[in-house]
Amino acid sequence: MAPKLDGFFSQVDSMSEHFISRLRAAVAIPSVSSEAERRPEVVRMGQFLVTELKALGADVEARPLGKQPGKEHLELPPVIVARYGNDKKKRTILVYGHYDVQPAGKEDGWATEPFELTVDDKGRMFGRGSTDDKGPVLGWLNAIEAHQKIGLDFPVNLLMCFEGMEEYGSEGLDDFIKEEADKYFKDVDAICISDNYWLGTEKPCLTYGLRGCSYYSVEISGPGQDLHSGVFGGTAQEPMTDLVRMLATLVDTNGKIQIPGIADLVAPLTEEEKSIYRDIAFTMDSFHESLGSQTTIFPDKESTLMGRWRYPSLSIHGIEGAFSQPGAKTVIPAKVIGKFSIRTVPNMEPRDVDKLVFKFLDDEFKKLGSKNTLKASLQHDGKWWVASPNHWNFSAAGKAVERVWGVKPDLTREGGSIPVTLTFEQATGKNVLLLPMGSSTDAAHSINEKLDKKNYIEGVKLLGAYLHYVAEEEMVDA
Amino acid sequence: MAPKLDGFFSQVDSMSEHFISRLRAAVAIPSVSSEAERRPEVVRMGQFLVTELKALGADVEARPLGKQPGKEHLELPPVIVARYGNDKKKRTILVYGHYDVQPAGKEDGWATEPFELTVDDKGRMFGRGSTDDKGPVLGWLNAIEAHQKIGLDFPVNLLMCFEGMEEYGSEGLDDFIKEEADKYFKDVDAICISDNYWLGTEKPCLTYGLRGCSYYSVEISGPGQDLHSGVFGGTAQEPMTDLVRMLATLVDTNGKIQIPGIADLVAPLTEEEKSIYRDIAFTMDSFHESLGSQTTIFPDKESTLMGRWRYPSLSIHGIEGAFSQPGAKTVIPAKVIGKFSIRTVPNMEPRDVDKLVFKFLDDEFKKLGSKNTLKASLQHDGKWWVASPNHWNFSAAGKAVERVWGVKPDLTREGGSIPVTLTFEQATGKNVLLLPMGSSTDAAHSINEKLDKKNYIEGVKLLGAYLHYVAEEEMVDA
Numbered sequence: 041m042a043p044k045l046d047g048f049f050s051q052v053d054s055m056s057e058h059f060i061s062r063l064r065a066a067v068a069i070p071s072v073s074s075e076a077e078r079r080p081e082v083v084r085m086g087q088f089l090v091t092e093l094k095a096l097g098a099d100v101e102a103r104p105l106g107k108q109p110g111k112e113h114l115e116l117p118p119v120i121v122a123r124y125g126n127d128k129k130k131r132t133i134l135v136y137g138h139y140d141v142q143p144a145g146k147e148d149g150w151a152t153e154p155f156e157l158t159v160d161d162k163g164r165m166f167g168r169g170s171t172d173d174k175g176p177v178l179g180w181l182n183a184i185e186a187h188q189k190i191g192l193d194f195p196v197n198l199l200m201c202f203e204g205m206e207e208y209g210s211e212g213l214d215d216f217i218k219e220e221a222d223k224y225f226k227d228v229d230a231i232c233i234s235d236n237y238w239l240g241t242e243k244p245c246l247t248y249g250l251r252g253c254s255y256y257s258v259e260i261s262g263p264g265q266d267l268h269s270g271v272f273g274g275t276a277q278e279p280m281t282d283l284v285r286m287l288a289t290l291v292d293t294n295g296k297i298q299i300p301g302i303a304d305l306v307a308p309l310t311e312e313e314k315s316i317y318r319d320i321a322f323t324m325d326s327f328h329e330s331l332g333s334q335t336t337i338f339p340d341k342e343s344t345l346m347g348r349w350r351y352p353s354l355s356i357h358g359i360e361g362a363f364s365q366p367g368a369k370t371v372i373p374a375k376v377i378g379k380f381s382i383r384t385v386p387n388m389e390p391r392d393v394d395k396l397v398f399k400f401l402d403d404e405f406k407k408l409g410s411k412n413t414l415k416a417s418l419q420h421d422g423k424w425w426v427a428s429p430n431h432w433n434f435s436a437a438g439k440a441v442e443r444v445w446g447v448k449p450d451l452t453r454e455g456g457s458i459p460v461t462l463t464f465e466q467a468t469g470k471n472v473l474l475l476p477m478g479s480s481t482d483a484a485h486s487i488n489e490k491l492d493k494k495n496y497i498e499g500v501k502l503l504g505a506y507l508h509y510v511a512e513e514e515m516v517d518a
Numbered sequence: 519m520a521p522k523l524d525g526f527f528s529q530v531d532s533m534s535e536h537f538i539s540r541l542r543a544a545v546a547i548p549s550v551s552s553e554a555e556r557r558p559e560v561v562r563m564g565q566f567l568v569t570e571l572k573a574l575g576a577d578v579e580a581r582p583l584g585k586q587p588g589k590e591h592l593e594l595p596p597v598i599v600a601r602y603g604n605d606k607k608k609r610t611i612l613v614y615g616h617y618d619v620q621p622a623g624k625e626d627g628w629a630t631e632p633f634e635l636t637v638d639d640k641g642r643m644f645g646r647g648s649t650d651d652k653g654p655v656l657g658w659l660n661a662i663e664a665h666q667k668i669g670l671d672f673p674v675n676l677l678m679c680f681e682g683m684e685e686y687g688s689e690g691l692d693d694f695i696k697e698e699a700d701k702y703f704k705d706v707d708a709i710c711i712s713d714n715y716w717l718g719t720e721k722p723c724l725t726y727g728l729r730g731c732s733y734y735s736v737e738i739s740g741p742g743q744d745l746h747s748g749v750f751g752g753t754a755q756e757p758m759t760d761l762v763r764m765l766a767t768l769v770d771t772n773g774k775i776q777i778p779g780i781a782d783l784v785a786p787l788t789e790e791e792k793s794i795y796r797d798i799a800f801t802m803d804s805f806h807e808s809l810g811s812q813t814t815i816f817p818d819k820e821s822t823l824m825g826r827w828r829y830p831s832l833s834i835h836g837i838e839g840a841f842s843q844p845g846a847k848t849v850i851p852a853k854v855i856g857k858f859s860i861r862t863v864p865n866m867e868p869r870d871v872d873k874l875v876f877k878f879l880d881d882e883f884k885k886l887g888s889k890n891t892l893k894a895s896l897q898h899d900g901k902w903w904v905a906s907p908n909h910w911n912f913s914a915a916g917k918a919v920e921r922v923w924g925v926k927p928d929l930t931r932e933g934g935s936i937p938v939t940l941t942f943e944q945a946t947g948k949n950v951l952l953l954p955m956g957s958s959t960d961a962a963h964s965i966n967e968k969l970d971k972k973n974y975i976e977g978v979k980l981l982g983a984y985l986h987y988v989a990e991e992e993m994v995d996a
Contacts, residue, residue, distance in 0.1 A: 253747075255848070263809050263810050263811050263813060264809065264811055265810055267809070268963075269731075269831070269833040269835070269934075270861060270932065270933045270934020271826065271932075271933050271934055272809065272826070272933070273773075273826075273832070273833045273861050273933060274830070274831030274933065275773075275805070275825040276809055276811075276813055276814055276815065277771055277772065277815055278833055278834070280833070280834045280835070280836070281770070281771060281773075281834055284762045284765040284834055285766040288762045291759055292759070293755055293886045293888045294755065295751075295753075295756075327753070331742065331745070331750065332742015332852070333741050333742055334889065335740035335741060335754055335755045335888075335889040335890050336753060336754055336755070336889075337752070337753055337754065337755055344753045347752035348750070348752055348753050351752055353747070353751030355751045355756055355758070355848070355850050356758045356759055356762060357747070357758070357840065357841040357846075357847055357849055357851070358841030358842050358847075359837055359842060360841075360842055360843065362834075362835065362842070363836030363838075364837060364840070365838065366838055367897075368835075368857065368897045368898060369836075370731065370733070370833070370859055370934075371835055371836075373835070379841060379846065379847075381747060381846075381848055383747065383748060383751050383752065409771060409772075410771045410813075411812065411813040411814075412813050419845075454749075455748045455749050455750070455751060455752065456746060456749055457748060485746075
């Protein structure tokens with residue numbers, strides 16, 4: 041039986057200015073987690089959530105995470121956990137979001153003050169954190185408040201987990217989740233994360249997969265110190281020469297990874313999977329627009345989506361230790377560190393990937409016949425994640441999308457990683473759904489980050505509607 | 519007839535503390551030409567020379583060079599030109615040096631205050647500019663003063679040209695030299711520059727050759743802005759991938775330049791030239807020490823010296839626009855600029871080199887089949903220089919070295935460039951001699967720059983003795 045939601049929807053509409061004010065107050069707190077001097081602002085933002093949640097009648101706790109590893113003079117901002125409802129007859133849904141933001145400054149090229157929510161005549165609400173991730177976090181609070189205002193029974197027990205270090209590697213969160221899996225999170229039936237984006241600007245989506253990432257360093261060293269190329273050029277083997285020759289062997293211009301064995305680890309494409317790409321709302325024109333050029337590997341939509349979602353890729357990010365400034369410097373760098381990463385997909389086990397990468401680098405270095413020294417290492421990795429989009433958590437969300445937006449959502453994956461997704465899945469054993477609020481043009485992490493007013497307000501309806509559908513959805517996990 | 523110099527030498531010895539005080543006063547002026555805020559100190563250092571030279575009775579002028587190109591709020595420091603003696607019966611020798619210095623700060627790791635001359639118990643005089651190039655510049659002044667003190671007739675008309683922008687590309691100097699070639703410099707019979715170093719620490723040398731340098735940029739661009747490798751990896755052709763593949767084609771681990779045609783431009787090695795390398799005071803042990811490793815291309819002295827002096831080399835310096843910091847960043851840079859340079863030797867004409875380089879880069883880029891855009895350009899170049907070491911200017915200097923140091927100097931070349939050398943030669947048509955004062959361990963441009971007291975004081979004798987020998991040397995230019 042479809043939930044009765046018209047009253048809730050009207051209530052959300054009538055409270056929209058209030059919800060925007062709440063977002064304005066949140067954006068005004070510059071909770072930049074990567075800047076030590078702004079740590080008090082991150083803590084203040086957590087406190088803002090505590091106050092708001094308490095006012096809504098939730099049980100709230102600010103859980104300390106201890107000192108920041110490597111920067112022990114800094115206290116990590118607390119994880120804000122809250123419970124709204126404790127009815128054994130209801131399902132318990134855990135939602136996650138983060139209250140810290142990326143750095144931002146007017147001098148970076150923002151058209152408006154980044155920490156003042158500025159709404160233009162197209163309804164675009166500009167401000168750092170508007171879409172990533174303060175809008176979605178407040179979406180849950182707004183949904184609770186609208187229920188209270190019209191006296192509508194809240195359909196689930198809602199557990200909330202909001203962290204303050206997401207933009208700085210979610211320091212401390214993994215341990216917290218594992219620790220609380222059978223404590224604070226033990227009743228959880230399903231999980232919903234709203235911290236990603238639609239594939240385009242028109243059609244909502246549910247996201248069921250993420251690529252992993254294995255990030256490597258290749259260090260080549262030789263001389264005892266940087267050298268002058270006039271004095272030593274032609275007499276010493278140069279680490280930079282060796283490094284570019286090594287990096288050049290990794291991948292070709294069309295993105296084909298040259299490391300033997302990598303392709304064999306990738307799950308084969310089935311006919312069924314192949315068919316789903318056809319209907320995804322995505323065009324090469326919009327892709328060219330977001331790329332800012334026509335320099336794509338593939339001419340067609342399907343190959344491009346598969347290239348982003350279900351095949352591995354290798355990117356060379358840069359070189360540490362070489363001359364990187366504008367102008368000309370005649371240095372022979374003594375030690376250079378190339379950085380590259382591989383986006384991983386099913387069924388690439390990170391340890392298997394490491395083995396192939398290190399063997400390849402060793403082999404290629406031997407071919408150079410160099411007296412320099414090679415040191416290859418893994419900097420960090422995160423595994424890929426793929427959930428079943430046939431799970432009741434997804435089917436409920438699909439119905440909610442259809443009810444609010446009037447279209448069936450696309451089922452999408454992401455090329456990037458949201459590591460906490462896999463952590464929640466592994467720690468709780470429950471299905472995780474990614475339910476985005478914002479659209480592809482929101483410019484999270486860039487200048488002029490925004491959230492469209494429509495996505496915010498309809499998003500509040502969507503989050504509320506999702507909780508109603510998920511409360512009633514038959515427990516099918518295909 | 520050998521000049522009578524014993525009295526001059528004794529006088530120099532007796533004035534050594536005075537000469538060191540003069541160097542101390544000069545080092546105390548932080549005349550760093552690359553730092554805008556220290557420009558007044560550069561000007562003050564020029565004024566110091568004016569005052570000292572006037573006190574010695576020289577005709578001195580501070581010639582303005584106008585505004586600094588690209589930084590028009592800054593006045594270039596003047597060229598200090600001076601004439602000591604104007605006797606038509608004497609030869610006129612032009613000497614060049616520079617009074618500006620490299621940046622230096624205690625925080626860079628200096629063991630002493632860089633702008634306080636600090637003499638240790640081994641007679642090492644530490645201080646920025648001690649050896650590069652304030653010691654040699656003051657050497658000429660000291661030689662004049664010692665002559666005056668003992669009433670010894672000065673053997674030549676000495677023209678001096680001291681600039682204040684050498685460490686920042688000698689801005690404005692080339693035009694000045696060309697302009698004054700048939701004016702201030704019109705009587706010049708030969709030129710002597712003391713601004714380089716012995717090959718080792720024990721044996722003096724005369725330097726008759728320098729390599730040139732052609733510095734190139736290879737820019738590859740594609741996307742409209744930097745991209746996230748999670749979102750775009752596997753769908754866009756990455757400029758960094760293309761760039762490392764391009765750079766990898768330039769040179770091999772053993773320094774062999776892979777650009778077709780370059781080797782054909784190099785003057786063939788004659789048996790006569792080959793024989794001179796055997797006797798040069800240079801050991802692979804000391805070379806390993808200065809390199810700080812054993813990662814040399816060649817096992818033997820002769821090949822190493824030829825690799826530095828008479829063959830071209832290609833060094834890859836770095837990449838602008840890519841990720842260059844410590845740590846991990848998952849960026850796909852939108853535009854990357856590789857920097858490399860070729861050290862050139864006889865008979866490589868810079869324009870011929872450019873042609874080969876650009877054609878090679880174009881060909882290699884075509885092979886990639888990339889949709890990205892290549893833009894290759896020459897950043898700057900300076901031609902190689904080789905003088906005849908049989909010229910009377912060199913033979914006079916050789917006799918002076920033998921008289922002061924008791925050994926025949928090695929005839930050396932340098933792997934690096936001193937562009938003003940070629941400018942003086944071309945503008946005046948006269949022979950240029952490089953007559954170093956300091957030794958290979960002086961660490962010019964590095965922390966803990968020093969000049970050994972012995973090199974300074976014997977160096978004053980050498981400069982004076984050179985002027986006596988060059989005054990009398992038969993005019994042979996073989």
